[in-house]
Amino acid sequence: MSAGLVVRDAVVRYGSVTAVDEVSLHVAPGEVVALLGPSGCGKSSLLRAVAGLEPLAGGSVSWDGEPVDGVPVHRRGFGLMFQDGQLFTHRDVSGNVAYGLRTTRLARPSGPRRSGPVDDDRGAPVDGARPVDRARRVDELLELVGLAGYGPRPVATLSGGERQRVALARALAPAPRLLLLDEPLSALDRALRERLAVDLRAVLVATGTTAVFVTHDQDEAFAVADRVAVMRAGRLLQVDAPADLWRRPASRDVAEFLGYEAFVAAGSAAAGPLTRALAGTPDGSVAGTPAGALGRALRDDDVVALAEGAFVVRTDPGAVKGAVQGVTSRRGRTEVRVEVEGIGVVTALAPVGARFDTGTVLPLAVDADALAVLPGDSVRR
Amino acid sequence: MSTATATRPDLPVTGGPGRVARARRPGPGQVLFWSAAVVVPLVFLGVFFAWPVVVMVGKGFVTDGHLDLSAFAEVFSRPRTWRIVGLTVAQASIATALSVLLGVPGAYVLYRRRFRGRSVVRALVTVPFVLPTVVVGVAFRSLLVQGGPLGFLHLDGTFAAIVAALVFFNYAVVVRAVGGLWERLDPRAAQAARALGASPWRAFRTVTLPALTPAIASAASLTFLFCATAFGTVLVLGGLQFGTVETEIWIQTTQFLDLRAAAVLSVVQLVIVAGVLVVAGRARSRQERALALGAPAQNVRALSVRRPAGMPRGDGHGPALAAAAVTGLVVLLLALPLVNLVVRSLRVGDRWGVDHYTALGTTGGTLTVTVWQAALNSLRIAVDATVIALVVGGLVALVVSRRPRRTVGRRAVAGLDALFMLPLGVSAVTVGFGFLLSMHHPFGLDVDLRTSPVLVPVAQAVVAVPLVVRTVLPVLRAIDPRLREAAATLGAGPGRVLRSVDLTIAARSVGLAVGFAFAASLGEFGATSFLARPERPTLPVVIFRLIGRPGADSYGMALAASVVLAVLTAGIVAACERLRAAGAGGEW
Numbered sequence A: 001m002s003a004g005l006v007v008r009d010a011v012v013r014y015g016s017v018t019a020v021d022e023v024s025l026h027v028a029p030g031e032v033v034a035l036l037g038p039s040g041c042g043k044s045s046l047l048r049a050v051a052g053l054e055p056l057a058g059g060s061v062s063w064d065g066e067p068v069d070g071v072p073v074h075r076r077g078f079g080l081m082f083q084d085g086q087l088f089t090h091r092d093v094s095g096n097v098a099y100g101l102r103t104t105r106l107a108r109p110s111g112p113r114r115s116g117p118v119d120d121d122r123g124a125p126v127d128g129a130r131p132v133d134r135a136r137r138v139d140e141l142l143e144l145v146g147l148a149g150y151g152p153r154p155v156a157t158l159s160g161g162e163r164q165r166v167a168l169a170r171a172l173a174p175a176p177r178l179l180l181l182d183e184p185l186s187a188l189d190r191a192l193r194e195r196l197a198v199d200l201r202a203v204l205v206a207t208g209t210t211a212v213f214v215t216h217d218q219d220e221a222f223a224v225a226d227r228v229a230v231m232r233a234g235r236l237l238q239v240d241a242p243a244d245l246w247r248r249p250a251s252r253d254v255a256e257f258l259g260y261e262a263f264v265a266a267g268s269a270a271a272g273p274l275t276r277a278l279a280g281t282p283d284g285s286v287a288g289t290p291a292g293a294l295g296r297a298l299r300d301d302d303v304v305a306l307a308e309g310a311f312v313v314r315t316d317p318g319a320v321k322g323a324v325q326g327v328t329s330r331r332g333r334t335e336v337r338v339e340v341e342g343i344g345v346v347t348a349l350a351p352v353g354a355r356f357d358t359g360t361v362l363p364l365a366v367d368a369d370a371l372a373v374l375p376g377d378s379v380r381r
Numbered sequence B: 001m002s003t004a005t006a007t008r009p010d011l012p013v014t015g016g017p018g019r020v021a022r023a024r025r026p027g028p029g030q031v032l033f034w035s036a037a038v039v040v041p042l043v044f045l046g047v048f049f050a051w052p053v054v055v056m057v058g059k060g061f062v063t064d065g066h067l068d069l070s071a072f073a074e075v076f077s078r079p080r081t082w083r084i085v086g087l088t089v090a091q092a093s094i095a096t097a098l099s100v101l102l103g104v105p106g107a108y109v110l111y112r113r114r115f116r117g118r119s120v121v122r123a124l125v126t127v128p129f130v131l132p133t134v135v136v137g138v139a140f141r142s143l144l145v146q147g148g149p150l151g152f153l154h155l156d157g158t159f160a161a162i163v164a165a166l167v168f169f170n171y172a173v174v175v176r177a178v179g180g181l182w183e184r185l186d187p188r189a190a191q192a193a194r195a196l197g198a199s200p201w202r203a204f205r206t207v208t209l210p211a212l213t214p215a216i217a218s219a220a221s222l223t224f225l226f227c228a229t230a231f232g233t234v235l236v237l238g239g240l241q242f243g244t245v246e247t248e249i250w251i252q253t254t255q256f257l258d259l260r261a262a263a264v265l266s267v268v269q270l271v272i273v274a275g276v277l278v279v280a281g282r283a284r285s286r287q288e289r290a291l292a293l294g295a296p297a298q299n300v301r302a303l304s305v306r307r308p309a310g311m312p313r314g315d316g317h318g319p320a321l322a323a324a325a326v327t328g329l330v331v332l333l334l335a336l337p338l339v340n341l342v343v344r345s346l347r348v349g350d351r352w353g354v355d356h357y358t359a360l361g362t363t364g365g366t367l368t369v370t371v372w373q374a375a376l377n378s379l380r381i382a383v384d385a386t387v388i389a390l391v392v393g394g395l396v397a398l399v400v401s402r403r404p405r406r407t408v409g410r411r412a413v414a415g416l417d418a419l420f421m422l423p424l425g426v427s428a429v430t431v432g433f434g435f436l437l438s439m440h441h442p443f444g445l446d447v448d449l450r451t452s453p454v455l456v457p458v459a460q461a462v463v464a465v466p467l468v469v470r471t472v473l474p475v476l477r478a479i480d481p482r483l484r485e486a487a488a489t490l491g492a493g494p495g496r497v498l499r500s501v502d503l504t505i506a507a508r509s510v511g512l513a514v515g516f517a518f519a520a521s522l523g524e525f526g527a528t529s530f531l532a533r534p535e536r537p538t539l540p541v542v543i544f545r546l547i548g549r550p551g552a553d554s555y556g557m558a559l560a561a562s563v564v565l566a567v568l569t570a571g572i573v574a575a576c577e578r579l580r581a582a583g584a585g586g587e588w
Helices: A043-051 A093-101 A131-144 A159-174 A190-206 A218-224 A242-247 A252-258 A269-279 A290-294 B030-062 B070-076 B079-112 B120-132 B133-144 B159-184 B190-195 B200-228 B232-238 B245-257 B259-287 B319-346 B355-359 B373-400 B407-419 B428-438 B454-475 B481-489 B496-522 B538-548 B552-587
Strands: A005-014 A017-027 A032-036 A057-065 A078-081 A178-182 A209-217 A225-231 A233-241 A261-265 A303-306 A312-313 A319-329 A333-340 A344-350 A361-366 A373-375
Touching: A005 A043, A017 A043, A017 A057, A017 A233, A032 A043, A032 A190, A032 A218, A043 A078, A043 A178, A043 A209, A043 A242, A057 B232, A078 A159, A078 B190, A093 A131, A131 A159, A159 A178, A159 A190, A178 A252, A178 B496, A190 A218, A218 A225, A218 A242, A225 A242, A225 A252, A233 A242, A233 A252, A242 A252, A261 A269, A261 A344, A269 A303, A269 A361, A269 A373, A312 A333, A319 A344, A333 A361, B030 B259, B030 B373, B030 B407, B030 B428, B030 B454, B030 B496, B070 B079, B070 B259, B079 B120, B079 B159, B079 B200, B079 B245, B079 B259, B079 B319, B120 B159, B120 B319, B120 B496, B120 B552, B133 B159, B133 B232, B133 B319, B133 B496, B133 B552, B159 B200, B159 B232, B159 B319, B190 B200, B200 B259, B200 B319, B232 B245, B232 B481, B232 B538, B245 B259, B245 B428, B259 B407, B259 B428, B319 B552, B355 B552, B373 B407, B373 B454, B373 B496, B373 B538, B373 B552, B428 B454, B454 B496, B481 B496, B496 B538, B496 B552, B538 B552
Parallel strands: A032 A209, A032 A225, A078 A178, A178 A209, A312 A344
Antiparallel strands: A005 A017, A005 A057, A225 A233, A261 A303, A303 A373, A312 A361, A319 A333, A319 A361, A333 A344
């Protein structure tokens, strides 16, 4: 019996469309797992199925070894936070946060009860749900999300970021045993999103909340989650810690989604400088470096994947040459689109302020940190 | 038009750098168009609604050129007045409450759930709403009368029968208004509540219901309005014992010739109506406040008797089934009077036959024209009335859909909106009788419009205009202003923006507006009963004459004529609604 959330072979169908196709996932207590994938990959459907909002066409969901498939949404003890917050506009901030405190969730027994004949919310308030306790809990949560004193404000007066903070406080208030977050930051602008991702991580860790977090933004996933599960077309491709995922994508699909932009067979002539760079890493055999990830020597049918910055523009003659296709600047750093023979068009990094004319041939050095090796058998489909 | 007028005057204009943003002057063409759009409906309403009503009410309060308000005291000292006012309010309140209680589950089942035959049920539910009031009255009578299928209930001529008929008539109002909003309501708000531990019932009560409240309030006030001013149905069902202010005005005017009492009652009705309209207006403005709305398709779930696989117990399947059961029962009850009407119209003595229908080709011995001739009159008049109502109502909707930047402008627009709702509630009898009084040498001109055949369609158009406005306006208001801005930045002048954006999109709702206007006109009875020339009666007038006449044959003819009128109205509305669906699907 495993503690925490276990999803086994979950299938979600909408009519004839299979949105989630036999996905299995384990989330340990206190862990934050991100479901990462492009839109339409089924990640939100999986989240909704875990919440109990979509019926499973196959497989099961259980918590601490007990199946929750027969438990309706409101008795699962799983919190849910939506992309656009879904705050109740007819209640003020504290009214929203307190909504989940009316039930006896705080005094909930550890295991889910089978559906009883009487609804919780009609009985007298039990411990943890008395008005005084409730008010204290609301204040506590508003402070936690950095909105102390916002209680009486109508939700219409809040900014987008504040709304999501209230939604987070509301979802955390009943102390759910699992918090499900459906793209909670996607509707916000970039700077705010990056700041809130850090805050979100801090809040989840501070409260020890077990969470599943759906997003299509890998930076967000890497910032918030302990482990990242990559989904595509209804299937789970890989689940790993962010660093491992980045260094050891299990397949070309995963690598492409993470932003690896070129793939070269390790045996080809063009891959020579790359494999040499991989071999020249301080310790080519230690786990954590790309070559070491394979646990064996590089074979000719293995594939080297190149991320942005796999090449760096050098001043002295380098081993590789690339023709300039275009220059852009990102956060001050110059990025050059170069065409490298045998590899294709890749993004190379150049010193700040560097300018190049289109067609110029530049010497390039290889940065092994931006390389990953995909085992040959994973690439052959 | 010049490019200088490419920006609508009511939208903020950003000036060049360093310049103060200032709205540009509208071009002369624009000024002319919008002035006409405001003036034409106002003149129409003034001449054909306000003036007759003022003349009619004035008759009661002006004696020998002096204002004399003693009629109020006199009329209110009669117990009969209080009884009628009480009855009106009681009937309308109970019927409204029942319509809402039954209509909300109906809206859920018909708009939030998917099942085989749903479109048929939706259409069936709408039929009573477009049926002429006289037909509804006749249909209920034939159901409840001694010897009818429900005769054993002894409900004929009772308060309960009137309330039932009013609910029958207005159920669709609630279902359509609430369902239309519910269909698009983002289900995730309720799901968020469920995830916070709320049972399906608590999530409905604390999240969904508050979101629906504006639509419910709006539908309830409209229903109350229709019930409080019900005329044909109550006149047929209520007999002498029961009535509304509206029927009482008719009785005081035509039976007792007591214009003072009629005038006082008209004012009483106006006060009630204005009060309800204020409430309705508030509810509507709250509804138009931004609600989280989604596309209907993703919100609608299949309805099945058995709990779907994978759905846990206690997840709201029970309440859904209960709502479906209630709705099923209501639909059966709605169908009952209609089916019965058709069946009874085919009974001749103890056998079946189409004799009553054949009799429609005769005058039935006492009518001035054959029933078919009356039907033809009705159709001709309805075409004229619909055209007038569309032009006037369309212009009003266009003006009211604007959102001027200045507060004065916004208030004026809101006022115009409320003004054109008034004909919904002001006694059609008052309007009709007012026409008779005012169109004799109107404004001192030496013409007598009372004999003019124009009068009947104009009176019916007055009644139909609010329906056109209410159908077209929401569509116009829902147009994203940025669409107009996009058209303007692409070089379209104001005229072209209006044509290519507003009118094109509104055209999709025009089909339904035509249907409602046509139905309202075909079934109009209150005003028409005063205005129709004896040699050119309309179908509802003929039906009313037939049921007032003794003899099984007259009654049979009335039933057959009611079926004809019902089929005509329902058929035309159905065709118009189909027109709208095709337009909506094909264009976008």
